[in-house]
Amino acid sequence: MSGIIEEGSRVIIQKGTYLRSEEVLRKNKVSVQKLHFYLDNAIGCNYGTTFKVGRNGHLTVPHASEEQPKPVPTSGENNQFLNDDGSSQKLTKDTIMNLKAQGFEGEDIIEQLIENSETFKIKTEFSQEKYLNKKRKRHISQVTILKPTLRLVCQMMYSSCPSKIMELRTDTVSQILTMANIHSNINVLLLENTQSFLAGAILHRMAGHGNVVQLYNGDFPIRLSLPHFALAEDEMKILSGFPMNKINILHSLEKEDIEEKQSEVAEEMDSAEPPIKKEICDEGNTSQKDEGSSTKRRRKPKHYNKPLTEQEKHVRKINRIEEENRALELLKTASFDSLIIATKFRSKTAVLRLIEFLAPSRPVVVYSPYKEVLNECLLALKESKSVLNLDLTETWWRSYQVLTMRTHPHIMMDGTGGYLLTGIKVDPGLNDSTDNPNVNRNPAANPPVNPTNPGPSTQDKTDVKPVIPAGTSDNDPDPADLKDNPGNKSDTDHNTMPDGDSAEPPSKRTKSS
């Protein structure tokens, strides 16, 4: 990991609180809010450098003295004599524009503003500082170039296009990664509609070891968010897409023969456009999957909208088959270490179907911006008796202004970060032999663990009905069957939720992390 900005790398450009992800390319104009500039001069500088945007669109590193705020002459005690009538500033918009046209910049303009403000001198020191910060934000054209971190990508996505990532807030992402026990060398099953934003966060934590199977709807997985993470090629290669509509015919599927397909493709290409096939194939191979993060120079700006060439299409197809083959193999073993669902489809149906692919004692996490979606998931899973430690949680997240004598929470905060349903998969068949172990551990909790005994409860009306054992060890219960079984009516489950703190070793989950 180098601290130097290199050509071709992904960076995050920060202007005030605004973030934008860009690829560093020469002679490529980027626009950040109202600023337009070239990143050429940033190449070779350290990450975290703040640049001044020149009038010609070139970046320069400002001298230390240049942007130092000038000392403030005097200040007042309080706001007793301040009137909020918009008349204190004598400089008009036109004069300011004129100043700018004459080549005045940043601090100069602010100095003019102060001089021409009747009230600035009688403002308190604190309010002067606030005033200056506000004006600086508007008049100083500076950008900072940062190395993409998971935090910055989350922040950028959430602030710029929350609807594309299902309103997944940063703290919720962190909770998902922790609750789903994401680390290297595991197999993750993922169903998401966040344009691979969640996939990117997971890949970041796995560093190229293990597997992520991403179920998708339609012809191909949408991976628009993935480039922002600046993942390396071998960090990406563990991601395999698998079409959702093949889940039910899994066992009749065989791996597709890639070689056969390849020769087929080669033939087609031979007939279509004779020369250049092998090279392009190889190059396309690297740039196709991670659309941009390590792209070669040949990619020009505005390349996005260009239709793919025939060769690229074929390479893409081969890649997809490779991914699908890998995914198929994993799905057939049905022993994933983690299941994460953040989908716009009905989560209840999804989780009941996909829980089958999870190995026992492994975590499942379902995200939804709506509590109601998870309510029905929770009840269905409870009924299926295949998951325990079921918890419906949300996180509350508040930022603070920390300044001497002025520390307080920020005035605006985010009202919701969505909801998470978490649990640990168990094999209901195996629990038949144990004698309701959870009740011993925590008398107040009554997780639907043991199918032969619904367990005592504070609110139950003791109408314990005969219950048919749900499923056997090699056969997961079909939730539909259970629903029809009168013994499993959910009104025996009026009681409290299983306690979240009971059964895990400390490594499984850490609170507040």
Added chain:
Amino acid sequence: MVLLQLNLKPGSIVVETGTGSGSMSHAIMRTIAPTGHLFTFEFHEQRAKLARDEFVQHGFGNIVTVANQDVLLDGFGLNNVADAVFLDLPSPWEAIKFSKDALKTSGGHICSFSPCIEQVQQTCTALNEQGFKDIRTMECLQRRHDVRPITLQEPNFGKIENDENGEVEESCRKRVHEEVGENNDEVEEDTVEADNESDEVKRRRAAISTKSERTVGIVAACPMRQIPGHTGYLTFAVLYP
């Protein structure tokens, strides 16, 4: 939250102090395994030993170094090696200088966890002085929700006199019962098996019909009543190269 904000991933080198119970250490180690390393400091000798044994027992022995020393006196003794530093100390501001030394020259992230706002204040001042950027302070709490099916009675505003409306009301009642479905046996029994009933039951039914003629079952969730309202403030900052 800490793991994400510190940008931890497999291979990260992390410094932590104090170790405490080791729960944070476990979360860190899980994330940075198998190629990263955690240097964790604990000034309490017994706790340091306990943590060390536990880490080995959990198979993390080769990616963690537990040191029994007081960081505020001795520093970390680490130079330019770490990607991230996590401070959980009574006076974190005194360890900021050492943290800066421990972070890589190519930059790194720092997090300080403190329960009191005064600690945060001093820590932020120290971070500023040492040239840390992008200083953020936040709180993050988890709220659990209790989910259960509940039954609601429709308010009974009495019969509507008009004949036409009477029909509407009837169909309305039917629909409600369908909704109630499996969640509520009692109500169904009361209202559906209306034919062969004794006088006693009839009288009871009459009473019910004014009280709870229509009920609806829904699944409801509400936050738990008693939850922790404060754990601590998290302050994050970045050191750029």
